[in-house]
Each structure stands twice: as structure tokens, then as C-alpha cells.
Amino acid sequence: MSRPRVGVVGLNYWGPNLARNFDELAELAYVCDLSPELLERSAARYPDARATADYGELLADATLDAVVVATSVPTHYALAKQALLAGKHVFVEKPPATRAAEMDELVALAAERDLTLMPGHLLLYHPGVLKVKELVDAGELGDVLCVYGNRQNLGIIRSNENALWSLGVHDLSVILYLLGEEPSEVVAHGRDFLTPGVEDVVFCYLRFPSGKIAHMHLSWLDPHKMRKITVVGTEKMVCFDDMELERKVTIYEKAPWKRAESYGEWQTRSGDIHIPKIATDEPLKLECRHFLALVTGEGDRGKVADDGAMVVRALEKLQLSLDAAGAARP
Numbered sequence: 001m002s003r004p005r006v007g008v009v010g011l012n013y014w015g016p017n018l019a020r021n022f023d024e025l026a027e028l029a030y031v032c033d034l035s036p037e038l039l040e041r042s043a044a045r046y047p048d049a050r051a052t053a054d055y056g057e058l059l060a061d062a063t064l065d066a067v068v069v070a071t072s073v074p075t076h077y078a079l080a081k082q083a084l085l086a087g088k089h090v091f092v093e094k095p096p097a098t099r100a101a102e103m104d105e106l107v108a109l110a111a112e113r114d115l116t117l118m119p120g121h122l123l124l125y126h127p128g129v130l131k132v133k134e135l136v137d138a139g140e141l142g143d144v145l146c147v148y149g150n151r152q153n154l155g156i157i158r159s160n161e162n163a164l165w166s167l168g169v170h171d172l173s174v175i176l177y178l179l180g181e182e183p184s185e186v187v188a189h190g191r192d193f194l195t196p197g198v199e200d201v202v203f204c205y206l207r208f209p210s211g212k213i214a215h216m217h218l219s220w221l222d223p224h225k226m227r228k229i230t231v232v233g234t235e236k237m238v239c240f241d242d243m244e245l246e247r248k249v250t251i252y253e254k255a256p257w258k259r260a261e262s263y264g265e266w267q268t269r270s271g272d273i274h275i276p277k278i279a280t281d282e283p284l285k286l287e288c289r290h291f292l293a294l295v296t297g298e299g300d301r302g303k304v305a306d307d308g309a310m311v312v313r314a315l316e317k318l319q320l321s322l323d324a325a326g327a328a329r330p
């Protein structure tokens with residue numbers, strides 16, 4: 001299978017970006033959406049792909065290797081499950097399921113059939129995030145103490161997923177990736193100011209077995225557009241800022257410091273600020289490439305699925321805390 005045959009389902013806002021990449025990197029065999037207008041638009045752009053509103057057609061095609069699900073969140077689990085049952089590799093936009101038990105079912109199905117189940121955790125393919133991970137793993141920051149994410153903007157106001165599931169999924173995937181452990185306690189507070197039951201502003205706190213802590217400020221009611229993750233270490237601190245063009249990653253030689261002659265009092269140390277060069281490769285292209293590599297048998301299929309399950313588990317716990325007005329969840 002040198003050039004896998006791929007079908008993209010869901011062609012509104014995000015799906016076209018996936019279709020563009022898979023058209024370039026693989027054989028885009030199908031474009032699928034329930035909306036005739038969106039189908040028409042994609043059919044015009046990809047005349048060699050079959051355009052259909054019937055997802056079943058993709059599943060019934062034995063020559064189709066993989067399905068890419070970019071529909072609205074509540075439909076992900078069912079569409080991914082049908083595709084796995086039909087023997088297709090699946091790339092599914094984040095989050096693949098809204099319950100941990102459903103995600104476990106998808107992971108088990110994929111493992112049983114030796115199929116790929118890859119959640120669309122785009123930031124894990126961002127060269128800036130990879131740089132931060134490299135710094136953390138190399139011990140450049142010393143011991144990591146805490147991580148916090150800011151994901152705020154005015155809009156897009158969604159009514160079928162809240163700020164935790166829509167925005168927090170990104171930061172959470174990065175925080176868990178950087179720290180390499182699952183939270184032992186989570187707390188989430190938020191409010192549904194615009195759509196009843198759909199929180200627009202959410203604050204999350206996570207504590208990890210190692211004692212590290214993390215925080216996420218998630219909101220689409222905010223004057224600032226922020227896409228930032230900060231990691232505080234005992235030796236250095238680093239900030240990944242996706243709004244920056246040329247300084248995606250900034251490393252601060254700033255740290256707490258105890259001078260031998262200071263009788264145990266804490267002082268601070270402030271040195272150089274360093275901006276490493278970060279490759280400008282499109283993260284989505286790298287993500288699509290990784291999926292295709294897994295489909296063709298390169299790399300660890302189980303890892304992406306398990307990492308995705310860890311994110312859904314944490315999201316579910318945070319949602320339970322949110323529902324219980326901020327009660328801590330183990």
C-alpha cells in the first residue's frame with residue numbers, strides 16, 4: 001500500500017484542510033458530507049474523488065484503506081466505530097469520543113483488528129511543541145514544577161461542545177504529552193453564559209502523581225487571542241506561543257535560586273532569553289503524514305490510540321468536576 005486510499009467525511013470548516021493534505025499525500029478517494037452545497041464545493045475541487053452524502057458507501061468499498069472523520073464531535077464515536085468494524089484505519093478529529101468507556105471500546109476494536117485509531121491532536125505535531133518536549137526530556141528546564149495553558153479568544157462560539165472539550169482538548173493533549181503522566185486529581189470550574197449547558201469559560205486545575213501541577217484557562221469570551229503554553233522548571237522556564245510568527249518558543253533563564261551564603265533564603269536568578277529556530281512545517285501536514293505512516297505499517301499504532309484515551313479520560317473527569325460545580329475528582 002504505497003499510496004493509501006483515503007475518504008474524508010465532514011467538509012465544513014476543518015474537513016477541507018484535511019482533504020487538502022490527504023489529496024497531496026495520499027489518494028483522496030472520497031469526500032463525504034450530508035450537505036449538498038459542501039459536497040458540490042469539494043467535488044469541484046477534487047474531481048477524481050467520489051462525492052457522496054452516504055457514509056455507508058465509503059465503508060462498503062473494500063479498496064478504501066482509511067477514513068478521516070471531521071464531523072461534529074457528538075458523531076465521532078459512532079462514525080469511528082462503524083469504520084473500524086468495516087476494517088478501515090481511522091483518523092478522527094478530537095475528541096474521538098465524549099466518554100472514556102466509548103474511547104476504550106474504540107481503542108480495543110482498533111487493537112483487535114490491528115487498525116490505526118488516531119485522534120486529531122494537532123499540537124502534538126507542532127514543531128514548537130516538539131521543541132518544548134525535547135527541552136523537558138533533556139532536563140534543560142531542571143525539574144518541571146508546573147505547566148499552564150491559555151486558550152482564549154472572542155469566538156468561535158460553539159453550541160454542541162463546551163470550551164473544555166473544544167479548546168481544552170488541545171492543551172490537555174500537550175500537558176499530558178509533556179509530563180508523561182495522568183492526573184491524579186482534577187478540578188474544573190466554569191459558566192455557561194451564552195448557551196445553557198455549554199460552558200464558554202472554564203478554569204481547570206490538575207495535579208499529577210509526581211506532585212507537578214497544571215492549569216488551563218479556556219474561553220471564547222475574552223478580549224485576547226491567546227494560544228500559549230508555559231512550562232516552569234527549577235532551572236529555566238519556557239513558553240510556546242502559537243500566536244507568534246517568529247518566536248514560537250522562548251526559553252527564559254529565570255529560576256528560583258538559593259545562594260549558599262544566603263542562609264537558606266530563596267532568591268531569583270534572571271539570565272538570557274533565548275529564541276530557538278523552529279521549523280515552519282505545517283503541523284497538519286506532519287499529522288496527516290504520521291497517520292499515513294501508521295496506516296502503511298510504520299510506527300506504533302497502539303501509542304496514538306492509548307494517548308488519545310488518556311486525554312478523553314482526563315476530559316471526562318474534568319467534565320464531572322465541572323458538572324459538580326468544581327468538586328475535586330480523583
Ligand SMILES: NC(=O)c1ccc[n+]([C@@H]2O[C@H](COP(=O)([O-])OP(=O)(O)OC[C@H]3O[C@@H](n4cnc5c(N)ncnc54)[C@H](O)[C@@H]3O)[C@@H](O)[C@H]2O)c1
Nearest residue numbers: 010011012013014015032033034035070071072073093122
Ligand atoms: N485540530 C484542530 O485544530 C481543529 C480545528 C477545528 C475543528 N476541529 C475539529 O474538526 C471537527 C469538525 O469541525 P467543524 O468546525 O468543521 O465542524 P462542523 O460542525 O462545522 O462541520 C461538520 C460537518 O460534518 C458533516 N456531517 C455530520 N455528520 C455527518 C455524517 N454522518 N455524514 C457526513 N457528513 C456529516 C456536517 O454536515 C458538517 O458539514 C470537529 O471535531 C472539531 O473539533 C479540529
